[in-house]
Amino acid sequence: MKIQLALDRLTREECFSILEETSDYIDWIEIGTGVIKEYGMGIVREISEAYLQKTVVADMKTCDAGRHEAKQAFEAGADIITVMAFAHNNTVAETLEAARQYGKRIMVDLLGVTDVMRVKELYGLGVDLFCLHVGKDMQQEGALADSSLYRLIEGLENIEVAIAGGISDKTISALKNSIVDIAIVGSAITGNSQPGKASRVIREFSKV
Numbered sequence: 001m002k003i004q005l006a007l008d009r010l011t012r013e014e015c016f017s018i019l020e021e022t023s024d025y026i027d028w029i030e031i032g033t034g035v036i037k038e039y040g041m042g043i044v045r046e047i048s049e050a051y052l053q054k055t056v057v058a059d060m061k062t063c064d065a066g067r068h069e070a071k072q073a074f075e076a077g078a079d080i081i082t083v084m085a086f087a088h089n090n091t092v093a094e095t096l097e098a099a100r101q102y103g104k105r106i107m108v109d110l111l112g113v114t115d116v117m118r119v120k121e122l123y124g125l126g127v128d129l130f131c132l133h134v135g136k137d138m139q140q141e142g143a144l145a146d147s148s149l150y151r152l153i154e155g156l157e158n159i160e161v162a163i164a165g166g167i168s169d170k171t172i173s174a175l176k177n178s179i180v181d182i183a184i185v186g187s188a189i190t191g192n193s194q195p196g197k198a199s200r201v202i203r204e205f206s207k208v
């Protein structure tokens, strides 16, 4: 299982200092939506250039004007961009097409999706990387990402599955030997006073 570190609600300096401490223990780097809103494509470019060996996910949360937003992030160096599942099919299709042109990928964020048929429709459009997601604000009600979300992608072949939403050292081992390929971890690392140590522990607990 890969670990994707989500850099959310951080300054540019904090992003780089956390990456310096954690990069040995993570596989994919996610530049969070709020960080992108603060610093734009500049920070996507900077992080992509500084961590050439890592897969960089720009959490664009694109929901319209897909081709343009995909082009922006891919040209800045992102390897993967996120697109919201509720976006129009044209948006999904155009981001997929842009990804193919750049030799990159899209990850469809299933935040808020409860209807399996919508996931099947996205799969039919060619989506092969999905993110099961319990959002930050939903977490305030006690919900955390867990196996109850798996039903959304059951039976889909040749896909990769990421999961996000409050994953920590206490919950990551439950994802082992499951359909999850990528565990997205944010606050449990970035909110820890020792992010390097926190990422090392999470890496250990994630080993299959």
Ligand SMILES: O=C([C@H](O)CO)[C@H](O)[C@H](O)COP(=O)(O)O
Residues within 6 Å of the ligand: 006, 007, 008, 030, 032, 033, 034, 059, 134, 135, 136, 164, 165, 166, 167, 184, 185, 186, 187, 188
């Ligand atoms: O995508 C995320 C969220 O919507 C904020 O933009 C987070 O990156 C994701 O939920 C992981 O963060 P944690 O829940 O803090 O682990």
